[in-house]
Amino acid sequence: MDRLAAVRPATYDPVRTLFRTLLIFDVVAILVLAVGLGEFVYFEQPGQSTGVKATIVGVYQYDPISRTTSGPDRSTFGRAQQLAAVVDWTSLPPNITVDARWYDSFEAIVGHVGPGMPAQLADQTTIPVGVPTGLKYNLPGHYLFVVERLANGVPVEVLARRIVLVERS
Amino acid sequence: MNATPSLRAANPRPRGRPSRYGVAIAIAAVVLAVLVASSILDYVFLDTIPARISLYGLAAVALVALGTYIVVRAFDRDPAARRRQLIRGGVLLGLAFLLWLLLIDVFVFTGSAGPSVAAISALACLPTTAFGLFVVRRLDRNEKEPWRLVLVAFAWGAIVATSMVIWGESLWSSVAQAALVPGPGLDASTAFSAGLLEELAKGIAVLLLFLVMRNEFDDVVDGIIYGAAVGLGFNFMESIAYMTNLYAIFSPEGVGGFAAGFQWYARQVLGLFFGHATYTAFIGAGIGIARQLPGRRRKVIAIASGFLIAIAAHFSWDAWLAFFPIEGSALGLVEIHLRTLIMTGPFTAAVIALLLSGIHYEGQALAEQFRREAAEGGGAIMPAEVAILSSPWQRLTHRMKALSRGGIRAYMRLARLQTAQLDLAMERWHRERQEIDTPFEAEGELRRHVIELRRIAAA
Numbered sequence: 001m002d003r004l005a006a007v008r009p010a011t012y013d014p015v016r017t018l019f020r021t022l023l024i025f026d027v028v029a030i031l032v033l034a035v036g037l038g039e040f041v042y043f044e045q046p047g048q049s050t051g052v053k054a055t056i057v058g059v060y061q062y063d064p065i066s067r068t069t070s071g072p073d074r075s076t077f078g079r080a081q082q083l084a085a086v087v088d089w090t091s092l093p094p095n096i097t098v099d100a101r102w103y104d105s106f107e108a109i110v111g112h113v114g115p116g117m118p119a120q121l122a123d124q125t126t127i128p129v130g131v132p133t134g135l136k137y138n139l140p141g142h143y144l145f146v147v148e149r150l151a152n153g154v155p156v157e158v159l160a161r162r163i164v165l166v167e168r169s
Numbered sequence: 170m171n172a173t174p175s176l177r178a179a180n181p182r183p184r185g186r187p188s189r190y191g192v193a194i195a196i197a198a199v200v201l202a203v204l205v206a207s208s209i210l211d212y213v214f215l216d217t218i219p220a221r222i223s224l225y226g227l228a229a230v231a232l233v234a235l236g237t238y239i240v241v242r243a244f245d246r247d248p249a250a251r252r253r254q255l256i257r258g259g260v261l262l263g264l265a266f267l268l269w270l271l272l273i274d275v276f277v278f279t280g281s282a283g284p285s286v287a288a289i290s291a292l293a294c295l296p297t298t299a300f301g302l303f304v305v306r307r308l309d310r311n312e313k314e315p316w317r318l319v320l321v322a323f324a325w326g327a328i329v330a331t332s333m334v335i336w337g338e339s340l341w342s343s344v345a346q347a348a349l350v351p352g353p354g355l356d357a358s359t360a361f362s363a364g365l366l367e368e369l370a371k372g373i374a375v376l377l378l379f380l381v382m383r384n385e386f387d388d389v390v391d392g393i394i395y396g397a398a399v400g401l402g403f404n405f406m407e408s409i410a411y412m413t414n415l416y417a418i419f420s421p422e423g424v425g426g427f428a429a430g431f432q433w434y435a436r437q438v439l440g441l442f443f444g445h446a447t448y449t450a451f452i453g454a455g456i457g458i459a460r461q462l463p464g465r466r467r468k469v470i471a472i473a474s475g476f477l478i479a480i481a482a483h484f485s486w487d488a489w490l491a492f493f494p495i496e497g498s499a500l501g502l503v504e505i506h507l508r509t510l511i512m513t514g515p516f517t518a519a520v521i522a523l524l525l526s527g528i529h530y531e532g533q534a535l536a537e538q539f540r541r542e543a544a545e546g547g548g549a550i551m552p553a554e555v556a557i558l559s560s561p562w563q564r565l566t567h568r569m570k571a572l573s574r575g576g577i578r579a580y581m582r583l584a585r586l587q588t589a590q591l592d593l594a595m596e597r598w599h600r601e602r603q604e605i606d607t608p609f610e611a612e613g614e615l616r617r618h619v620i621e622l623r624r625i626a627a628a
Binding site: 014015016017018019021022023025026028029030032033036037039040042043044079101103107135136137139140141144146148155156157158161163168 | 346347349350351352353354355356357358360361388389417418421422451454455458461462467470471474475477478480481482484485488519522523526527530533
């Protein structure tokens with residue numbers, strides 16, 4: 001009975017409850033970040049580097065009516081100017097699946113060819129930037145052009161990349 | 170006062186452990202050193218517009234640091250010197266704020282959107298942000314945080330935190346864009362960078378308040394309020410940046426005003442509380458809970474937990490926003506609200522749950538301290554006042570009665586008395602929990618102050 005009398009009820013401390021609640025939210029946070037990490041690893045698969053390099057001949061002013069490029073290779077364009085990248089598909093091994101994409105400064109795809117084997121894309125060497133639907137000009141900012149290798153339909157390696165600036169004026 | 174000796178159990182700092190002021194100075198020094206070094210490196214190696222802002226923005230950061238130091242020191246001085254110090258600190262903080270706005274205008278938007286668009290954007294964001302700050306401060310129903318600290322938290326979020334992340338995110342973005350495959354992987358990387366860097370930059374403000382202004386940082390409720398204030402500051406500056414930037418991008422298409430207006434609605438109405446305010450409130454919650462936990466290990470876990478949840482909440486929005494595309498039709502209006510509710514709503518609900526629990530617990534603890542103080546018969550709290558002081562609604566009712574009886578002066582006198590009584594109960598509560606390092610005499614001083622205010626109120 002003495003031992004029983006010595007047992008005092010544990011003092012309830014609401015701060016501990018708050019702390020435990022925080023730890024439960026922590027588990028959710030860890031799950032969220034783990035899913036994010038999984039997503040990153042799925043799209044950035046390690047060990048995918050083949051050492052293959054694609055050749056981007058250049059980025060030029062583009063005429064959408066004649067579908068031809070003109071002028072010198074440039075890194076800066078006015079927003080009223082149309083632009084296109086030219087890729088040399090013959091520089092790539094024949095047995096890989098590739099595509100080429102333009103991303104605008106909002107990371108939206110604004111032009112692409114592929115996916116396909118380099119031979120299948122041989123007649124699509126010019127990849128223009130498309131003006132977004134409903135707009136008159138290209139959006140200003142940095143545009144990223146990439147030639148990618150795909151595995152199981154997912155881009156896994158960048159074989160070439162170019163960044164050009166579309167100016168605001 | 171018979172129970173007094175048992176309450177003498179303060180929480181003296183163990184020998185050899187650095188004081189919280191020492192830790193705060195070390196954190197502030199590291200922040201400044203990293204900021205200066207990285208800004209200079211950024212400027213030299215990247216030479217982009219944001220990099221230039223971060224370099225020239227150092228002047229604004231230095232002004233904020235100096236202004237904050239003077240404001241904080243002002244409260245250790247006698248009232249005559251305090252006023253002068255507060256004015257000096259306020260002027261420096263104001264200058265820093267204006268300088269930062271000016272830098273953004275000059276280096277980013279003047280050439281495209283123009284200073285008038287930046288000024289209109291800032292003016293449009295002011296009332297909504299002020300409303301947000303007012304609501305957040307009102308949430309603490311028992312002991313409202315002083316405006317000076319709420320505004321310091323806001324200023325840190327708006328100026329210092331935004332300045333800190335510009336260089337970090339620019340660098341991360343440059344490296345990621347050169348190394349990663351564009352698409353969801355790169356999006357996830359960018360979201361990790363935003364979550365990590367922005368929450369760290371904002372959270373440091375709450376951590377510094379916790380270390381330096383312990384008397385005004387009582388529990389989870391205070392932490393959530395300071396955290397949300399920092400988040401509102403960050404959101405304010407980010408809103409202006411996005412509004413002016415999108416205006417500049419879309420004005421040649423004739424929809425610049427619409428693009429800026431949409432950003433204003435998304436960030437200043439829909440996202441006012443469902444965004445940065447929620448994320449940083451989690452950091453504040455973690456620090457506020459740590460404030461009342463025994464043992465250094467648990468404190469560290471609580472603080473780290475707050476940061477982790479904030480980073481995850483921020484990450485989830487940035488990384489998975491693209492999975493909820495918005496249609497261009499009228500349905501898009503419904504979708505944009507649903508998207509915010511689904512993606513950030515659960516996190517906001519969680520922080521509200523922590524806040525409500527904290528308010529409930531704080532109210533109970535203060536009521537208990539009112540009862541004990543009244544029972545001790547020291548004269549600071551009368552038995553008849555316990556029920557009134559325990560209820561925010563009853564406190565307000567009595568102040569309103571004083572207003573109708575004796576005008577604004579009587580109202581203010583009673584308000585000061587009630588605030589001092591709440592301060593006394595809070596001091597008792599922290600001393601009982603052994604989470605205070607001020608000498609016991611401070612409690613006696615508070616008690617004498619209450620009795621003096623009671624005498625003035627009765628006069």
